[in-house]
Amino acid sequence: MASTFFRRIAKATPVSFAGEPRSTFGAIAAVTGGISYLYYYNSPNLAHLEEVKVEGSPKVALNPDKWIEFKLQDTARVSHNTHLFRFSFDPAAKLGLDIASCIITRAPIGQDAEGKTKYVVRPYTPISDPDSKGYFDLLIKVYPEGKMSQHFATLKSGDVVEVKGPIEKLRYSPNMKKHIGMIAGGTGITPMLQVIEAILKNTDDNTQVSLLYANVSPDDILLKQKLDFLAASHPNLKIFYTVDNPSKNWKGGSGYISKDMVVKGLPGPSDDTLILVCGPPGMMKHISGDKAKDRSQGELTGLLKEAGYTEEMVYKF
Numbered sequence: 001m002a003s004t005f006f007r008r009i010a011k012a013t014p015v016s017f018a019g020e021p022r023s024t025f026g027a028i029a030a031v032t033g034g035i036s037y038l039y040y041y042n043s044p045n046l047a048h049l050e051e052v053k054v055e056g057s058p059k060v061a062l063n064p065d066k067w068i069e070f071k072l073q074d075t076a077r078v079s080h081n082t083h084l085f086r087f088s089f090d091p092a093a094k095l096g097l098d099i100a101s102c103i104i105t106r107a108p109i110g111q112d113a114e115g116k117t118k119y120v121v122r123p124y125t126p127i128s129d130p131d132s133k134g135y136f137d138l139l140i141k142v143y144p145e146g147k148m149s150q151h152f153a154t155l156k157s158g159d160v161v162e163v164k165g166p167i168e169k170l171r172y173s174p175n176m177k178k179h180i181g182m183i184a185g186g187t188g189i190t191p192m193l194q195v196i197e198a199i200l201k202n203t204d205d206n207t208q209v210s211l212l213y214a215n216v217s218p219d220d221i222l223l224k225q226k227l228d229f230l231a232a233s234h235p236n237l238k239i240f241y242t243v244d245n246p247s248k249n250w251k252g253g254s255g256y257i258s259k260d261m262v263v264k265g266l267p268g269p270s271d272d273t274l275i276l277v278c279g280p281p282g283m284m285k286h287i288s289g290d291k292a293k294d295r296s297q298g299e300l301t302g303l304l305k306e307a308g309y310t311e312e313m314v315y316k317f
């Protein structure tokens with residue numbers, strides 16, 4: 001369960017773990033605008049990670065035209081089927097990601113008839129602060145039959161993954177809308193986190209954010225401690241959780257995201273509103289209709305259409 005690994009979310013700045021208590025727990029720090037969220041989990045490797053300050057503009061690690069090898073530094077289990085992967089690179093460089101963007105990864109899966117390496121290629125959305133230097137984090141759900149996610153699950157510290165990017169999805173600019181609504185399912189939280197953290201770290205950004213986050217059970221909710229901490233410390237972030245299988249003491253919603261949840265939990269249809277949606281195909285169909293085959297936005301259908309939103313007010317990741 002996430003809480004086992006994410007032992008503490010603390011306020012501290014700047015980041016330095018030299019003074020942290022020595023235990024079997026290592027730490028990952030995601031630095032956002034003076035706030036450091038410390039995630040503790042079983043690894044000593046990151047115990048003395050420090051933010052590196054460099055003069056002038058930082059170098060950029062990603063190249064949109066070239067596959068670059070990134071070394072796996074550490075992993076952490078976030079839920080029974082989802083893991084956090086930290087990759088490292090030049091500590092003087094940033095990853096080079098604008099909000100909201102993803103990267104593509106590739107891994108060799110054998111050879112074709114001519115002996116040429118065959119690759120599986122999949123996109124993922126980094127959830128570390130784009131201003132962090134020397135590392136980035138991916139949150140990946142491992143599917144029993146998943147080609148790439150199973151490959152990730154076999155990686156050990158020091159192994160490399162080839163990465164290309166960034167691929168820009170939605171160009172976020174501060175205060176572009178008064179109120180942003182978000183509907184996420186499972187790992188669909190990753191692009192939402194990018195946007196949420198960009199808004200919250202910028203004190204000049206007055207955007208209100210309302211997130212509806214759907215999962216199978218309370219234990220499947222990814223990064224709940226972090227999300228709850230962000231909501232508790234930022235009045236412009238509101239979160240409503242719903243799960244298919246609630247536990248006895250569950251206090252959030254139950255069942256799939258409903259029209260009632262949308263009406264009560266999200267900003268109403270307006271030119272000042274944008275609703276971001278990301279989740280598994282079944283959920284996308286139910287909420288907004290899936291993207292088109294060519295990966296363009298496609299027609300808006302589902303609950304959001306019924307609730308009166310137009311295509312201009314909705315973005316499907």
Ligand SMILES: Cc1cc2nc3c(=O)[nH]c(=O)nc-3n(C[C@H](O)[C@H](O)[C@H](O)COP(=O)(O)OP(=O)(O)OC[C@H]3O[C@@H](n4cnc5c(N)ncnc54)[C@H](O)[C@@H]3O)c2cc1C
Nearest residue numbers: 122123124125139140141143145146147148149187190280
């Ligand atoms: C822009 C973008 C960003 C993404 N970011 C992330 C991210 O940050 N984290 C993350 O975990 N994933 C993310 N994904 C999904 C990711 O790219 C892969 O599709 C996913 O990891 C499955 O790939 P795979 O090779 O393991 O499974 P595949 O070999 O493609 O699929 C094998 C089987 O796994 C199951 N499966 C695969 N995908 C799904 C799904 N979405 N819902 C239900 N069952 C499924 C199905 O049973 C399928 O038959 C993103 C996708 C996109 C398009």
